[in-house]
Amino acid sequence: MLVSLKIRASFRGKHVSGSERIVPFSVVNKAIDKLCNKTKNKNVDYISFKVKPIKEKPILVEKTLKIERIEFRTYEEANQKAVELLSSITGIKKEKLKELINLVHTGASPDRENMRGAMIVNQNCERIEIDRYRGVRTVNVDYIHRRSVLRKLLEKGLTERTLDALALTTKNMLYPYMIAEYCISDEPDYTTGYISTKDTYYRFTPLKEKGNPKGGRIYFVKNNIDINDFYRFLQEKPVLIKDINL
Numbered sequence: 208m209l210v211s212l213k214i215r216a217s218f219r220g221k222h223v224s225g226s227e228r229i230v231p232f233s234v235v236n237k238a239i240d241k242l243c244n245k246t247k248n249k250n251v252d253y254i255s256f257k258v259k260p261i262k263e264k265p266i267l268v269e270k271t272l273k274i275e276r277i278e279f280r281t282y283e284e285a286n287q288k289a290v291e292l293l294s295s296i297t298g299i300k301k302e303k304l305k306e307l308i309n310l311v312h313t314g315a316s317p318d319r320e321n322m323r324g325a326m327i328v329n330q331n332c333e334r335i336e337i338d339r340y341r342g343v344r345t346v347n348v349d350y351i352h353r354r355s356v357l358r359k360l361l362e363k364g365l366t367e368r369t370l371d372a373l374a375l376t377t378k379n380m381l382y383p384y385m386i387a388e389y390c391i392s393d394e395p396d397y398t399t400g401y402i403s404t405k406d407t408y409y410r411f412t413p414l415k416e417k418g419n420p421k422g423g424r425i426y427f428v429k430n431n432i433d434i435n436d437f438y439r440f441l442q443e444k445p446v447l448i449k450d451i452n453l
């Protein structure tokens with residue numbers, strides 16, 4: 208039996224870190240141990256675990272999106288390129304895309320904080336996520352052989368953070384009405400971000416200004432999407448990935 212394992216660590220009620228895995232029930236203790244170890248050097252006063260059996264048959268994916276790395280002199284230059292790429296795929300005007308992206312760099316939630324999940328934008332450039340504070344969170348996705356895939360990625364000079372982002376966006380792109388994604392981290396010093404298309408993960412460095420605590424994701428979707436079905440897919444459908452596409 209497969210289970211979904213979720214760990215969340217917080218300090219004084221504020222979220223510090225979270226991880227999710229899909230593992231066979233027989234190794235759940237080992238997986239909890241590993242995830243706990245990750246919080247050792249962090250200042251946390253509360254850790255919660257959720258273990259839930261996976262009832263639905265997972266989608267098996269041979270390979271993640273193809274990874275392309277592009278370095279820029281400045282984050283402004285990278286965003287200019289991101290806007291061009293996204294405009295050609297979504298048909299949204301560049302000026303409108305700039306406004307949206309700017310929102311992610313300055314806090315996309317109505318209280319100007321980071322959203323917990325992603326913003327959803329259709330080709331008319333309308334925000335259609337059900338809750339603008341929360342957004343939508345993509346969960347229930349993992350690698351079958353996480354350790355060996357991570358080793359491959361590290362050998363290429365990439366990080367575990369990329370591994371998780373790549374899994375998440377690979378799942379997103381499986382949905383037929385999903386067209387593209389834009390992401391910057393909310394960690395102030397992590398300036399690399401990405402743009403995903405149906406087959407490629409473009410890793411842009413830098414995509415945000417160093418020191419900026421704001422971050423977020425935009426999911427670009429087709430106009431005729433069924434939003435409830437999209438939520439169900441992102442939040443519930445289990446996806447297991449075999450390998451990365453380097």
Ligand code: AMP
Binds near residue numbers: 325394
């Ligand atoms: P991170 O890449 O973890 O630094 O997250 C960057 C931003 O993406 C966060 O501030 C959230 O707005 C959003 N986000 C984080 N995790 C998810 C997720 N599982 N699904 C959708 N959006 C997410």
